[in-house]
Amino acid sequence: xxxxTQTPKFQVLKTGQSMTLQCAQDMNHNSMYWYRxxxxxxxxxxxxSASEGTTDKGEVPNGYNVSRLxxxxxxxxxxxxxxxxxxxxxxxxxxxxxxYTFGSGTRLTVV
Amino acid sequence: AQSVxxxxxHVSVSEGTPVLLRCxxxxxxxxxxxxxxxxxxxxxQLLLKYTSAATLVKGxxxxxxxxxxxxxxxxxxxxSAHMSDAAEYFCVVSDQGGGYxxxxxxxxxxxQVIP
Numbered sequence: 031x032x033x034x035t036q037t038p039k040f041q042v043l044k045t046g047q048s049m050t051l052q053c054a055q056d057m058n059h060n061s062m063y064w065y066r067x068x069x070x071x072x073x074x075x076x077x078x079s080a081s082e083g084t085t086d087k088g089e090v091p092n093g094y095n096v097s098r099l100x101x102x103x104x105x106x107x108x109x110x111x112x113x114x115x116x117x118x119x120x121x122x123x124x125x126x127x128x129x130y131t132f133g134s135g136t137r138l139t140v141v
Numbered sequence: 142a143q144s145v146x147x148x149x150x151h152v153s154v155s156e157g158t159p160v161l162l163r164c165x166x167x168x169x170x171x172x173x174x175x176x177x178x179x180x181x182x183x184x185x186q187l188l189l190k191y192t193s194a195a196t197l198v199k200g201x202x203x204x205x206x207x208x209x210x211x212x213x214x215x216x217x218x219x220x221s222a223h224m225s226d227a228a229e230y231f232c233v234v235s236d237q238g239g240g241y242x243x244x245x246x247x248x249x250x251x252x253q254v255i256p
Contacts, residue, residue, distance in 0.1 A: 072231060072246040120184060129175050132184035
């Protein structure tokens with residue numbers, strides 16, 4: 031099925047460990063996004079990529095880096111995980127003014 | 142400035158009764174407005190969107206929303222709730238403020254449907 035695929039679905043990290051969250055879309059969308067979802071706070075934008083080769087900071091970029099590897103793939107990296115980064119992470123893509131298509135999320139726990 | 146306020150964090154209705162989820166927004170530009178639904182442990186799914194065409198927007202699963210510029214509202218309604226409607230709903234505003242597409246999510250409304 032066409033859509034946005036995120037891996038892994040679940041992850042537990044120790045404080046200070048690093049990891050990369052993967053995201054791929056097969057809808058030929060130009061824009062891709064990483065959000066985090068925390069209770070009572072809605073979704074907050076971490077980073078986005080308006081097109082292949084460009085990335086920009088969102089509302090909460092500290093502690094994260096991203097790579098737009100090609101038009102399909104947009105990865106999110108935590109270099110040194112902290113308990114405050116425990117969250118559910120969603121990747122999304124969009125073309126023009128049409129609404130987002132979201133992945134199913136990655137539940138990350140940092141202990 | 143752009144913002145969105147979902148007026149209720151939790152709404153509880155009986156199965157078969159109407160649903161009303163309230164959303165107010167502010168935008169300095171002509172906004173696009175969206176409602177998304179998130180079922181437990183799932184990603185967000187687009188329910189409906191308003192992009193300056195008809196002010197009454199029909200979405201999937203019998204939901205609809207009316208854009209009221211004078212009230213800066215975009216409330217989501219459904220005539221008769223089903224058990225499968227139990228989920229969290231997010232109102233989203235998007236505009237071209239500052240020359241780029243800015244998007245803000247509401248904090249969500251959890252809908253409980255009582256049998």
